Amino acid sequence: MKFFTSCLLAVTLASRSIALPRTDGAYNFQLRESITPPRGWQRLSAAPADHIIHLRIGLPQSRFDELEKHLYEVSDPFHHRYGQHLSKAEVDALVAPKKQSLDLVDEWLASFGLGEQDFYRSSAKDWVTIRVPISVAEKMLNTKYHVWKYGETDDHLIRTTDYSLPDHLNEHVELIQPTTIFARWSKMKATFHLDKDIFEEIPIAKFVSSTSQDLGLADGVTVVDPSCNATVTIRCLQQLYKTGNYKPRASEKNSIGISSYLEEFVNEQDLKTFYLEQRPDAINSTFTFISVNDGLNNQTLDEAGMEANLDAQFAFGLSFPTPAIAYSTAGRPPFNPDILTPLNTNEPYADWLDYVLSHENPPLTISTSYGESEQTVPEDYARRVCAGIAQLGARGVSVLFSSGDFGVGDGIEDPDSHTCFTNDDRNITRFMPTFPASCPFATAVGGTNDIPEVAVFFSGGGFSDYFQRPRYQAHAVENYLDNLPYGIYEGKFNKAFPDVAALGRRFRIWWRGKPMSIGGTSASAPAFAAVVALLNDVLLSQNKKPLGFLNPWLYATGFSGLNDIMIGNNPGCGTPGFNATVGWDPITGLGTPNFEKMRKLLPKN
Known part of the structure; x- marks a missing residue:
């Protein structure tokens, strides 16, 4: 710009x-x-x-109500217009x-x-x-x-x-x-969940066990190497989420993207090292780098972005050979008063939205691991950003966000130590939803831990203070609320998030030339996005339309292809948070992906 x-x-x-x-x-x-x-x-x-x-x-x-109507019609698997996504020109005319x-x-x-x-x-x-x-x-x-x-x-x-x-x-x-x-538009706090061996040169062979010791899960079918409870690799995700036997066939039509901010960019050498270790068939592959507002890409190893590397290595690695795009958007709100030269005080996320909406063919799946406490974002601004996400959905793009890494607010269960207070004169205790994950036109991804999976304690989730619950959530969320005790939870039941989940701990990445273990819903979102990209490949290989806005399909029929997570809670704001349970819950949403089941449930558009 x-x-x-x-x-x-x-x-x-x-x-x-x-x-x-x-x-x-x-x-x-x-x-x-x-x-x-x-x-x-x-x-x-x-x-x-x-x-x-x-x-x-x-x-x-001027006509956003019409755009929203179009969005729900082309995203509803039971509507005759399902999959008939709008063009850029059609969306522009409506807004x-x-x-x-x-x-x-x-x-x-x-x-x-x-x-x-x-x-x-x-x-x-x-x-x-x-x-x-x-x-x-x-x-x-x-x-x-x-x-x-x-x-x-x-x-x-x-x-x-x-x-x-x-x-x-x-x-x-x-x-x-x-x-x-x-809002400070923070990256999800993956660095708060680093394992103790962060810089130890651990050979991957340490984590590979004999298949005779494989973990057989409750479904009696899924078998996962027990090493995956020590470190998560591409192979672990392929086994757990059943993508390993699928060979993409429509790569020329498909695409997946990640968006990075705050001077983060993907380091190519780290990505190649990661591929050499975990995805050798991708070693000679490339990705498209797009700089927004002069976003950085200097490829200096000691400046490589931890978040950007995590996103790229697992989003691109798990979905390979799907064409990959990495955005790096410059600018951040903080101003250094000691520097007198003009600085960019723009909000970088809105810059990225402007950029991607201005192009005819954005990636069909986009994962983002950045956000902020909803109450620090003025409601009118949050609604406009959310409207931009709706525009992408209407054009056939699946937009996924990490749900947050502090449970229902600050991750603190002690009622005398929490920091969750409203931003107004009332100054009362309140759960702190994460934006843009709380936007009803985005798919929010929570986190799990271990195999068999349980909800990870830091998984962000709860209910928006800005957005009303969309109709696609009505049945699933009401079932949860019917069994929820009131008291500390009363009055917090607007739009619910997350929608889905994926593993969110002990991901083995390469950063600045060394292996490390990292966690957070920063890991969950690109992992789930990669599965979505593979589902799009199934559709595109049959000359069908991509999934686009995921939630109406997920809540209507797609949930049957997800692994229901029923154990765990996400403490914060001086409370134990919410509990995982049968069906949807505000920690893991509808559950984690089973690619083989989900592909059988894809809409017949």
């Missing part, structure tokens, strides 16, 4: 015959949003007036703003010296992004920005706690960010 504008507004104004900025008094401002700063953030000082900020202006998506909204916003921006050459518009023109100094942003929004610091970390943000808009724009602008968004 490039913005053709000067860093100095004075230069911009001198070079164009555009009206000078109006004073604040020229507009009648109306308050659009006012928040209490999230816990942990401390206001330090006024933001530097010349700091450059990228403001994203969200215009109303494009009305001309009046475009014109009024353009006029408003022009009054501050900003012309078309200063804008970046999303593919559907529903987002307008501008690059202006803080001093101009404050006039445009009738607000004051400050530098904020999070706890004892070095994370800094430039944010405001309220902003206003001219009242004539009230119906023509849905939101503007970054203003009140304090």
Whole structure:
């Protein structure tokens, strides 16, 4: 994404015959949003007036209700339109703003010296992004920005706690960010679950046992090497999830992607070493790297991304030879007040969505292991990001997210030590759902542990505070709630997550030239995504459409192809969290994949 504008507004104004900025008094401002700063953030000082900020202006998506209707029809295995996904042009037309909204916003921006050459518009023109100094942003929004610091970390943000808009724009602008968004868009905390032998040079042979000692599971059919209870490899997942005997036949039509942020990128040498050890038939394969906003890919071994390596090694390794795409998106919200040069204060996840939605053929399956506590993301912003995920689903893309690594909030069961409090004046104990995993148009992946599988204690799960429960979840979730004691759980029953699960501990990856053991739902999501990619291969090899938005199929019939996980709980927020049980539960969702069963249940589109 490039913005053709000067860093100095004075230069911009001198070079164009555009009206000078109006004073604040020229507009009648109306308050659009006012928040209490999230816990942990401390206001330090006024933001530097010349700091450059990228403001994203969200215009109303004129026909999103129609898009949502299309999405559910093409994703419902019992609907006659199942699999008839929309094109990019069709989706863009449904979310494009009305001309009046475009014109009024353009006029408003022009009054501050900003012309078309200063804008970046999303593919559907529903987002307008501008690059202006803080001093101009404050006039445009009738607000004051400050530098904020999070706890004892070095994370800094430039944010405001309220902003206003001219009242004539009230119906023509849905939101503007970054203003009140304090999300840090963290990667799932895989590093919190490292095994003690993290840097020990352990030969893979140590973990390979005689087949005479194989673990026979309760179904009487699945046999898994017992070494998989010490370390998880591609072979373990192939055995456990029954993909090992399948030979992909439609690779030329298929694709799988991972998205990375926060200066993470896939190291090619680590991936080759991983393939040499666990997937030798893939040793000479390649993947497509895509940089968004100048995302890093310098291939320096000592800067390789742990999260990116994990995602690529298992998503690409398990789905090989499915063509693979790795995105690396630059930019992060934190601002370093000691550096005076302009920094990107954009929200990188929205940048990635803009990019992938602007292309005709995004990957058919995409796994992401990043997110944030839902309450740190303003609700209007969360809904717009979720709407972007819906657009991908309508186009036939399966979008999966890790459910989180802190149980129902902070992973702390001690009622006197937990940190789960609402971001408002009430300051009451509340479970902390994870976004974007809580988005009803995404498939959230929880975690399991050991073989036979049980729910892993850190698996994120629960109920959204923003999104209503979608109809595809009604039966499964209501069955769970019928047997749930109230009290600490009362009032937490909106959209439920996760939807599914996969192993989430002791994954053996290569990072910076050494083997290590890692865990988290960061591992679960790419593993499940790889199974989805193989299911797509089955469909595409029969000239059928890809799965697209998974959840309506999973909750309607696909659940019969999943391994139900019935043991475990996910403590947090001073409580034991939720229990795994028969059927759906807020730790492992509907269960973990059985590829052979799932392929027999694929819709007959």
